[in-house]
Amino acid sequence: MIIARYGATWVSSYTFGTYQAADNWQAQLLPVTQQVGGAGGVFDFFGDEQYPPAPLSVTKAFTVRGSDYNDVDDEIDAARAWTLGYPSSYEPKLFAHNRGDGATAATRIYTPAKCIAFKANEMTGKYLTQRVEIKFYCPDGLWYGETEQLYDHTFSSGANTFTLTNAGNYPALVNVWITPYTTNMTSCKVENLTYGGGANPEWTFTGTVLPSVTLRVNACTYHCANGFVEAYADLTLGTGQIPWLWLWPGNNSIRVTANPTSYRVYAYWNDTYLK
């Protein structure tokens, strides 16, 4: 995988140099353990579950080339401005893609990142090149598909099961919006029927959603609104469930059971990767 750009969007971002480029980073899972009473070994708080991903520390290095001193300095200044000097309010990201995929939107991935160091030391004897090393800190520890995945369908009867696919290799949180058409919606349940280890996630909304008003249950931001009214009080989760709804890697069978049975389902998520 090549880390290719840094910025708010792929289009509006800085493209790293490719000459003598080197990416240095390591995906890690954080062990959560504790020694017990001077005993050998440790107690594992996660038991038979995997540990959570650690934040990423990424170092991107490449060599800047120019036709003269000024040209090299200008290149370096531009790189510094796009990285270390990047306005944080633009929510910068690192963009990457697999080497064989090319840089199409459908295959690109990103992770939220902040530039924390920029190194471009002058070296005697190097006139038209200069080595640049830029460090980034990526708090999520996960990568997301750049293209948001969408599911948009209108149902007219019964409980409805459909498939949502997480093309990544790590569970992806999924936002689900439901809009009844002609009559008040008085109950609505969304479940992921695909077994991925442990209890399957589900949520149930017990409030009343008026026709043409959209119920938004955004798992990514833990935000529930009935139209524009905060409505978390009417949301019930499965036993022992903390996140609201997620997709396991691969195909997920999602069932919506609602009253009335005529409604529109709009779901969106980002494929999620541990790279």
Added chain:
Amino acid sequence: MSTHQQRFVADILDASGNIVGPGPLFEILSVEVTEELDRGGQVAIVTPATDERVIDWVATNRKLRVRVREGTMATFIVQNMDYVGSGKTPTLRISGPDLLGELLYLTTGYNRTYNNLDLRTAVVGTTATSTSLLGGTGWTQGTVENYGNVTIEYDAQTRLAALITLAEQLGRHIRQGSTEQTLDFGLFGSSSGCRITNVHHALLRQSSKEAKLAYVAQAQIGTISADIENRILPLGKSKFDMRDATNASANIKVRAGQGPLGATTLITANIGPGTNPIPVTAGTGTNFTVGEEIWIGVSATWTTAHEVATVQNVAANSITLTAGTAVAHSIGDNVLQRPQFYVEDTASQASYGVRENTAQFNWIGPIDATILADRQQAADMLYAAVNARLTRHSESYRSYILSQVVNLPYDLRVGEKVRLTYRGNVKAWGENVFFIDIDDEFYVIKITRKFAATGAETASVAVANVSRPTPNNTNLVLYNLDTLRWVGLS
């Protein structure tokens, strides 16, 4: 963005307990939940100081319900929001009492009396009526023991302090029930089935969280108290005592009360009811004083036929009473001056020697001192109270604080028993002091569960060989402040 491995969130509730806002607090750095026997608990969470949902929705007197994957961990009243400017990571520590703190919002008012009333009626009432201690609080019955009748009077205590007082005086305990806003009241002390042990090697099987088996890293000596009481002389309100108790099996004893020993003598002839004056050992009658009370009985034991009378006149060989004797007495019966009533634990005295104490129970007294039935009910209550105190104080109090306990079952409650098996050094004053080998059952007095941002969950558990709260604890503050207010010191 959060992952499916997220461990805990906190729902935001208004003062009435209704969820508000768009969703829970989910950027929580750590959680600490403390539950303590006979005390209100404390809860604290730490969030980033810049978390917008906290800023927008959390305020003092709102409530936060902390949920972990295993269920609701605690709901607490936001009382403090302290910014902690720790270098690069400014955080906000949100803390307050658990829901038992709601019972501080209402008082008993003045002169609230429960006269020979069933305990459950006094605590809960039939429908949580305003006359019960939980009335009007929104709280209902969890598990309340079928104890029998109680007699007690309250004056301007908070409901929480009133409940704690009642429990303490009956030798019972209170804690929050297994569901929110329910109260457990009873003896507790049942075995939890939980074993806390230190281990020689952390095994994979242990890591997979075997239920009911917790692992302790370090034991620390909490309190080893030589504060033993095995003879207690109780006094209720206005120096009310146990003389009118009706419980025939009561372990009440009596002794002369004036001076170091008080005057005593023996009856020298068999006498019937109504005899006056009563003959006593030659030359001893004048040791008594006109107007004082005397106790007459087969021996100095309350359970035998006895009476308390007032001296009207004295002579060398006899004592005249104001109303004659009430019951028959025999040669050799004791006459004791100014009787004092007490209970004692002779087994404890054999182990530790006599440790005497007087105890004041200000909430116990006859509702109407001129009515015998009222005096009897209050005397029985006083006996129950002092017996409870004797049970809790007649042996040396040993408590241990078990720190860095992992895999502590979520359903373990204060007041229950755990089995502690521990071989190793214990700490006191921060140092390893000696090696102990414990394999015994202990009462759980206090549990503090800590949830770290990493997902690690550890606990510290205070256990004791006697089921009573550990003294010198900061969580006493709420209760103590309440008591101070009652006696007028603040």
